[in-house]
Amino acid sequence: MTCAIDSGLRRVILLLLVLMVPAGCVTVTDSRFTREADRDEAVANYVELGKAYLDKGNMERARKHLNRALDLDPENAAANAAKALIYQSEGDDGLAEDSFRKAIANDPSYTQARMYYGSFLFVRDRYTEARDQFRTASEDTAFDKRAAAFYNLGTTQERLENHGEAAEAYRRAVELSRGNAEALLALSRSLIETGDYSAASRYYSRLLNVMQRDPRLTHSPQSLLTGIRISRYFGERDRESSFALLLKNQFPDSLEYQQYKAMINNDQ
Numbered sequence: 001m002t003c004a005i006d007s008g009l010r011r012v013i014l015l016l017l018v019l020m021v022p023a024g025c026v027t028v029t030d031s032r033f034t035r036e037a038d039r040d041e042a043v044a045n046y047v048e049l050g051k052a053y054l055d056k057g058n059m060e061r062a063r064k065h066l067n068r069a070l071d072l073d074p075e076n077a078a079a080n081a082a083k084a085l086i087y088q089s090e091g092d093d094g095l096a097e098d099s100f101r102k103a104i105a106n107d108p109s110y111t112q113a114r115m116y117y118g119s120f121l122f123v124r125d126r127y128t129e130a131r132d133q134f135r136t137a138s139e140d141t142a143f144d145k146r147a148a149a150f151y152n153l154g155t156t157q158e159r160l161e162n163h164g165e166a167a168e169a170y171r172r173a174v175e176l177s178r179g180n181a182e183a184l185l186a187l188s189r190s191l192i193e194t195g196d197y198s199a200a201s202r203y204y205s206r207l208l209n210v211m212q213r214d215p216r217l218t219h220s221p222q223s224l225l226t227g228i229r230i231s232r233y234f235g236e237r238d239r240e241s242s243f244a245l246l247l248k249n250q251f252p253d254s255l256e257y258q259q260y261k262a263m264i265n266n267d268q
Helices: 002-055 059-072 077-089 093-106 111-122 127-138 146-159 163-177 181-194 197-213 221-233 237-250 255-267
Strands: none
Touching: 002 059, 002 077, 059 077, 077 093, 077 111, 093 111, 111 127, 111 146, 127 146, 146 163, 146 181, 163 181, 181 197, 181 221, 197 221, 221 237, 221 255, 237 255
């Protein structure tokens, strides 16, 4: 009787051992994926902390968290791009550019790196290279700042004196931003440069409507000069005088007021 029980127990133990083998394999596999997921989450958290400190201007803490992210994942595009911003703020342009390029090479789909790099190039008057970065960024239909990418593209095209291309980029920025005031002004200005005053007038009127609805928005020297140029073209003297008076009273030392006076002198 006892032998029968021992034999039965042995069969049960063997069965349990057999069943435990695949369960053990699954546990090991899950652990590996869990470690990878934990690492990715840690990297993402360090990057977010680094960017938050970067926004506050605390470079020491930003660098600390970004270095931790890069220790875990040296090829992480977001970490490399953010680290480039630190280098840029400290005047280490060579290191900054290397990090921007590394971020883009490691993950060409990380569009924010192209926006950072494009801005880096723009302020160094490297407009053709900046245009290429902003153009690629604007082609990313999933990018949540696509309107800004088109606006930046338009700005670089303006600097390159490609006014038709600038107007088209600004038009897309207006569409995607649903009538952002800066984009409307930039588009109006670019359309004047192409000679399309009718379209410029339509978009400028939209700008004025936006400003009327939002009391926080006020005229800049550039918006007033744009209004003056459109009014002069259509012979709207009273409207021109109104804009000119505002420009003179509010921004007498501005470049735009000097341009307006030169415009008057040339007509005389």
